[in-house]
Amino acid sequence: MKKLINDVGAVVDDMIDGLIRSVDGLSRIEGERVIVRRDLEAVRSAGQVALVSGGGSGHEPAHAGYVGAGMLTAAVCGDVFTSPSTDAVLAAIRAVGGPAGVLLIVKSYTGDRLNFGLAAEIARSEGIPVEMVVVADDVSLATGTSNAGRRGIAGTVLVHKVAGAAAAAGLPLDRVAALARRVGDGVGSMGVGLTACTVPAAGRPSFSLADDEIEFGLGIHGEAGVRRDRMQPVGALVSTVAERIFEDRGLLAGDRAVLLVNNLGATPAMEMAIVAGEAARAAEARGLCVERMWTGAFLTALDMAGFSLSALAVDDELLGYLDAPTTASAWPTSAAPAKIAPAVAVAARTDEAVGGAGEPDLTLVSAIEAAARALIADEARLTALDQAVGDGDLGLNLARGAEAVLAEIDGYRALGRSAVLRRLSATVRKTVGGTSGALYAVGLMRAAAVAEKPVAGNALWGEALAAAAEAISRLGDARIGDRTMLDALLPAAEALASAGADPRAGYAAAVKAAASGAAATAAVTSRRGRSSYLGERAVGHPDPGAEAVVVWLTAIGQVLGEEDA
Secondary structure, three states: OOOOOOOHHHHHHHHHHHHHHHOOOEEEOOOOOEEEEOOHHHHHHOOOOEEEEEEEEOOOOOOHHHEOOOOEOEEEEEEEOOOOOHHHHHHHHHHHOOOOOEEEEEEOOHHHHHHHHHHHHHHHHOOOOEEEEEEOOEOOOOOOOOOOOOOOOOOHHHHHHHHHHHHHOOOOHHHHHHHHHHHHHHOEEEEEEOOOOEOOOOOOEOOOOOOOEEEEOOOOOOOOOOEEEEOOOHHHHHHHHHHHHHHHHOOOOOOEEEEEEEEOEOOOHHHHHHHHHHHHHHHHHHOOEEEEEEEEOOOOOOOEOEEEEEEEEOOHHHHHHHHOOOOOOOOOOOOEOOOOOOOOOOOOOOHHHOOOOOOEOHHHHHHHHHHHHHHHHOHHHHHHHHHHHOOOOHHHHHHHHHHHHHHOHHHHOOOEHHHHHHHHHHHHHHHOOHHHHHHHHHHHHHHHHHHOOOOOHHHHHHHHHHHHHHHHHHHHOOOOOOOOOHHHHHHHHHHHHOOOOOHHHHHHHHHHHHHHHHHHHHHOOOOOOHHHHOHHHHOOOOOHHHHHHHHHHHHHHHHHHHHHO
């Protein structure tokens, strides 16, 4: 187990220490794992209802991330996935409780209900007005069954927000509690786990999943879900979850709703954005009017990969409380309706229109087509080479660009040499990502300028290759010997330019020089590109960019060498 911790027994205290140091406006009750607003006395003197929530740690940013004006007054932190003690909850109530009273917002787990409930009873006996709202928003569990009942999961955060805004507005305890119950009763949530999580004290995942398995309806404490299934496209997963929530909560076409798309802890932001898009589409398919959608990590399960979706029917009153300002660090500063903004239109302009069109050059088009097919065929090898010394995307990147070229190759056939290369440059820069796209695009642009000259054969293409290499060298701040594509491209250009008039001999010499240059890169460290960070570890592996030059140059040589001969 690799965790960024000091001691297993100190993870919660260390987390609290770091949080109150890094988030302005937070403090803690001395001797307790209770995080409170630093302006606590001002809150009490203002006569506002205080809000207390909490539970086991490991769900960050819940619950301490929601302490702030407009949300929680205090958060009680238990051990990882363990309810805080009655005494810790009671300490929080005593610290924040004033004449206006205290509202406890509790997730429906046995330990939380018991400890928060007992603390509430003791506080009432001391004269502190206390109400308790239990949230059970997990629709994956049926009501009235033999299990412990529905659990409280990410929908609890919406209860925090509405109740916190109502308290900040000065509403009395009974009214704040009624609003909290209304949200708790109305919100529905369900989760999907792609992996288990690892509790620091356990040192191993809480359950195991095969590479193609997922868990539907899991809780937030590392427990398995209610149903195991095969991995599916995210659209299908979100649709299944959304329909369960909408049906359970009785959301119908025309209803106004808000969505909370929650990261369970280890899902990349890219994937969460995709989930959000699918959630919006599922709501639209239901005919819902999505007034707001928030996406992010709201209530997690340590390092579990996956998501949960929450939906709540709203009216103007609830929406006003959800939009009300808060200083809580974990609540998003803004949200908007889940609608697609119209795309911005720009004037179309073709790159090949710049510069002379010239006579069509079908031989050059055939050579480009051969090069594209060669890059696609060699994608796996180039990817493997790049995985050894880079970020592993070169083969995929070039193959994607090659596929785009083949898709529009018929449009090249009516163009002259220069226009073909300009069109090729435009395609490459749009479809090949990273540095490769920019470098190949600039090289092709420079080669296009040379191609306008009224010459042909080895002299023309040797000069074009040399011009491309010079442009790549300038833009990439690289030179031969730096372990880049130039180590193959420059020797090939020199060989082709000095080979005389025989096309076959010229291209054979160019390919041989490129292959020799690419092979030589295995013996040196890199000064440019991602492999430069590896130092000596890159030695023994040829540069993938140089190897790619050999691939497409070989294919081009076989066409141009034969045709020109």
